[in-house]
Amino acid sequence: MELLSVGEVAARLGVSPSAVRVWGTRYGLVASARSEGGHRRYTPEDLALLQAVHEAVLSGTDPAAAAAAVRGIETADDVPALPRRRAGAGGTGLAVPGAGREARGLARAAARLDEMRAEDAVLAALRERGTLDAWDDVVRPVLIAAGAHWAATGSGIEIEHLLTQAVTTALIRHAAALPEPPPERPVLLAGGPQEEHVLPLYAARAALAEHGVPSRLLGPRTPMAALATAARRTRSAAVLVWLSRPDEAAADGLAEVAAAHRRVRVLVGGPGWGDVAPGPATAPADLAEAVTVLDRHWRGR
Ligand code: B12
Numbered sequence: 001m002e003l004l005s006v007g008e009v010a011a012r013l014g015v016s017p018s019a020v021r022v023w024g025t026r027y028g029l030v031a032s033a034r035s036e037g038g039h040r041r042y043t044p045e046d047l048a049l050l051q052a053v054h055e056a057v058l059s060g061t062d063p064a065a066a067a068a069a070v071r072g073i074e075t076a077d078d079v080p081a082l083p084r085r086r087a088g089a090g091g092t093g094l095a096v097p098g099a100g101r102e103a104r105g106l107a108r109a110a111a112r113l114d115e116m117r118a119e120d121a122v123l124a125a126l127r128e129r130g131t132l133d134a135w136d137d138v139v140r141p142v143l144i145a146a147g148a149h150w151a152a153t154g155s156g157i158e159i160e161h162l163l164t165q166a167v168t169t170a171l172i173r174h175a176a177a178l179p180e181p182p183p184e185r186p187v188l189l190a191g192g193p194q195e196e197h198v199l200p201l202y203a204a205r206a207a208l209a210e211h212g213v214p215s216r217l218l219g220p221r222t223p224m225a226a227l228a229t230a231a232r233r234t235r236s237a238a239v240l241v242w243l244s245r246p247d248e249a250a251a252d253g254l255a256e257v258a259a260a261h262r263r264v265r266v267l268v269g270g271p272g273w274g275d276v277a278p279g280p281a282t283a284p285a286d287l288a289e290a291v292t293v294l295d296r297h298w299r300g301r
Pocket of ligand 1: 140150197199200201204245269270271284286290
């Protein structure tokens with residue numbers, strides 16, 4: 001087993017040796033082995049814990065909370081330990097500090113690239129809690145952790161892809177098992193013209209189905225003219241356009257969508273729209289608000 005000195009751990013993490021020592025004394029993440037000469041040495045497990053805390057800190061989490069969460073994950077009786085990360089091998093762990101048992105289970109399955117287990121974890125959360133809670137408390141923390149992991153390390157894109165697949169399929173299965181809402185004036189859900197991110201729209205569709213509100217998902221990269229045509233053809237009560245990143249073509253096309261027919265309402269969602277909703281649109285802050293507003297528009301209130 002490779003045993004590392006504090007300097008070697010610091011070099012692998014890209015932090016100073018004093019940071020490693022401080023994490024040790026302050027948060028109990030100490031070296032658990034000794035060299036023959038009696039000096040403290042870090043085992044691969046110690047390094048994996050420190051790495052998880054370091055990533056959590058990079059993604060903006062308080063170090064004390066991150067350390068507690070990581071140590072909790074490792075020691076909880078009811079959950080198997082996090083997959084061990086190999087130092088220098090582009091670690092595959094996905095720390096979700098502060099998250100509950102279900103989110104940690106989902107993160108663990110995704111990090112192991114266990115698609116079926118990840119899908120089952122999402123589906124179970126959807127059935128037990130309903131879409132709004134499952135999205136906010138289970139799915140979203142893991143998506144955010146996956147994005148933060150990629151932004152901090154440049155690795156783990158395969159985890160993001162597998163997670164996307166598992167979440168999408170679970171949301172489809174959940175929505176398909178619900179009673180089919182009436183077909184009239186469906187809400188349209190579309191990603192902007194350049195947009196690949198559409199998971200929040202799958203979540204919206206499942207949550208609307210729970211409310212008995214019909215919707216149609218037009219998916220990623222929807223041209224705004226096509227969205228306007230769909231709104232006119234279906235006499236849609238409302239449309240929701242998702243943007244993760246700013247896109248002028250989407251903003252420019254909103255007026256055409258709003259003019260599709262007399263009663264259509266336009267909503268925008270996602271960080272790409274900035275702080276102010278453009279032109280004719282309104283911007284719900286989260287999934288729950290979006291579903292409330294869309295439900296109201298569909299019922300003509
Ligand atoms: C899954 C994912 C992907 C998947 C998308 C698959 C799919 N079918 O959707 C794939 C792998 C394809 C992908 C691709 C890319 N991605 Co990506 N991706 C993500 C990830 C991990 C989750 C996206 C998501 O669903 N977010 C939804 C929730 C989780 O976001 P949220 O911030 O909590 O949401 C807030 C609000 O939007 C709102 N909200 C939440 N849910 C809902 C629902 C509704 C209806 C409403 C109204 C509001 C609402 O509440 C929250 C806070 O108030 C994010 C990480 C992240 N933090 O979002 C990166 C992220 C969005 N991706 C990013 C990037 C850079 C890319 C790529 C450009 C990478 C590349 N170089 O190719 C490409 C984009 C290509 C393109 N043309 O669009 C960046 C965007 C940074 C930026 N702003 O520019 C992020 C933030 C990762 C990061 N940390 O840097 N990605």
